[in-house]
Every structure is written in structure tokens, then in C-alpha cells.
Amino acid sequence: MPRSYGRTFLAFAALVLASLTAGTTASGQAAPQTPRRSVGILLHGDESGVQVSSVLPGSPAEKAGVKEGDRVVSIAGIVVEELDPDKLRAVTDTAQVISLAVTRDGKPMTFQLTPAMLTPPANPQQPSGGNRPR
Numbered sequence: 035m036p037r038s039y040g041r042t043f044l045a046f047a048a049l050v051l052a053s054l055t056a057g058t059t060a061s062g063q064a065a066p067q068t069p070r071r072s073v074g075i076l077l078h079g080d081e082s083g084v085q086v087s088s089v090l091p092g093s094p095a096e097k098a099g100v101k102e103g104d105r106v107v108s109i110a111g112i113v114v115e116e117l118d119p120d121k122l123r124a125v126t127d128t129a130q131v132i133s134l135a136v137t138r139d140g141k142p143m144t145f146q147l148t149p150a151m152l153t154p155p156a157n158p159q160q161p162s163g164g165n166r167p168r
Contacts, residue, residue, distance in 0.1 A: 069151040098145040104136035
């Protein structure tokens with residue numbers, strides 16, 4: 035069965051890094067970013083899997099040592115292929131610590147991340163594939 039990571043990427047990135055895209059007001063202007071519970075990573079998914087495309091400076095992920103390019107294996111014990119918005123929202127909203135399993139240069143690594151209240155950047159970096167969380 036072919037793997038499709040685009041939907042997973044969008045849902046996961048939106049939940050983990052919080053609302054990266056600025057909301058808009060009725061007049062079409064960007065609404066101010068508000069702090070949300072997050073570990074501070076942006077992910078990019080393609081046919082080969084899901085990888086970390088950006089780490090928010092000062093975030094729990096950066097402090098733990100998560101690096102851009104890490105390939106995500108699972109989050110909170112949920113393998114990438116089974117991630118969905120409802121599961122991720124529950125994990126992000128309720129977990130005291132989130133386990134992030136990745137591979138880096140072919141070596142497995144696991145990070146224990148404590149979500150924090152973070153304000154997303156106004157202009158997040160775009161993944162090279164052009165996907166952007168909605």
C-alpha cells in the first residue's frame with residue numbers, strides 16, 4: 035500500500051508547532067499570534083516519510099536536541115502512518131511529556147519533550163516542498 039504523508043504532515047505540523055499560519059480578521063488582516071501548547075517543530079511529509087523541517091528557537095524540541103532533517107518514526111508511540119488530527123490534538127493538549135522517536139543518519143533516537151506555551155513565528159520557514167500547514 036503506498037504511503038501518503040501530505041495529510042499527516044499538515045495535521046501534525048499544525049498541532050505540534052501550533053498555528054503557524056496567521057489567522058485573519060474580517061478585514062483580511064493577519065490576526066496576532068497567540069501562545070499555544072507546542073513542542074516547537076515543523077514537519078514536512080512526502081512519499082519517503084516525514085521529517086523535521088524547522089525547529090523553533092528556544093523551544094522544548096531545540097533544547098532537547100531535535101534537529102532539522104530528523105526523520106520522524108513516531109510521536110507519543112503513534113507511528114507516522116497512523117497519525118491523525120484527533121490523536122495529535124489529544125496528545126498535544128494533555129500529555130505532560132511527548133516521546134518523539136526519530137532516525138538521524140540512520141541511527142534511532144528518542145526525545146522526551148515537555149510541551150510549552152509558545153508563540154509561533156509570524157513568518158515560518160517554508161519546507162522545500164512548498165507544503166504549508168493550514
